[in-house]
Amino acid sequence: MTERSIGQINQKIDDGEANIYTAEEFKKLIKEGNVPSFDEVDVVTTGTCGVMSGTAAILNFIISEPGEFIRANEVYLNGVPAFAGPCPNEWLGSVDVILHGTSHSIYDENYGGGFLLKELLEGKEVDVRVESAEGKTIENTITMNDITRAQIVGSRMAFKNYTAFTNPNNEPVSSIFAATPLEGNLSGLTFSGCGDLNPLQNDIPHNVIKEGSKALVNGAQGYILGDGTRSSAEKPNLMISADLTKMDPYYFGGFKTGQGGEIFNTVAIPIPVLNEEIYNNLLVKDEDIDLPVADIKGRHLPLDNTNYKEMWQGNDLRPKFDKTKCSNCDSCLVEEICPTNAFKDERLNLAYCFGCGMCANFCRKGAFEMKTGDVDLNINGENVTIPIICRQSDRLRANKLSLKLKKMLENKEFIL
């Protein structure tokens, strides 16, 4: 088997002679019948962006002068409960906390850890309340500058095999898979997954994506700690960690669902093409990747199967908002359901937009233009066409982070 080493690839990068492709560039060449040979590709940068519920932050920050309280019992950041400890930091006026990306504010279940961490990174002020063991309440406002250490740990990131969901029942079903209850009678489909861009999809045997290898997490260099929780050969995922303070808030944040606020992340992983087996695994295309479609109620047995070409090909990654078609409804449904709060006061903020497609599918007056596609399925012996109404993965962010990683490799800011 033809082989090359990481050292040889790094030497080519040093010499400015390495051939580095993003997964999107590489797949485009495959689809055009123009794929580079093993000798013509050194690294492919893969990426994924989606709701990753297992994300938590470990934070340490100063909340008061030393000596004000002995031990924190309860800690709330903008009303979002965090777990005090494990280190108690007695009398120091600082607290260690673990904050779950999926924890909800006690005042608003649509606001949670994901939104809070993004706001902190954006430099916004956050209200903190500590209830101490001796019965004192300490309140203060902090910014990122008051945080002495902040590390993200994702217990289940970069998931590979997903299931898409539809609702064949009569009643709507509320879930984490859409910001609104999913209406019945097969009226819509919701799915996750970046298809052939996904890191694990491009390295199914984990030849290079394994414990200790590097990843770019929301723009910060991080490390793969090993398999994620509930990872299996059929449905692998990764445990990854990186420094929150070095992240770019564009790549992560909160995501509203029918069960309250969730958190999304973007992860890019380089695949050095060390041998022909690794090269051959990179040839996977969207149409090769099965996506089972299941009943949102119960979520177990697939009703039928589709693939990622049906989900992404020919569809738009972002909506266009036509203000002239907006009739200024008394209560704007889009503002209510937009998972990332990208639509407010009749303004679309594309820096916050996730490309989920909900606005185009739910605006009562058709003020949003965005093709999200539909899928032909055979369910219980009947041929049906179901519109794709919600995407919980964002290929645009996945592409952007893969491109950033490619540039970092070329500039030697990220070393294999």
Ligand code: SF4
């Ligand atoms: S639902 Fe559509 S038409 Fe109504 S206010 Fe919102 S964007 Fe405008």
Ligand code: SF4
């Ligand atoms: S696609 Fe529409 S609903 Fe989805 S995040 Fe963007 S603006 Fe919000």
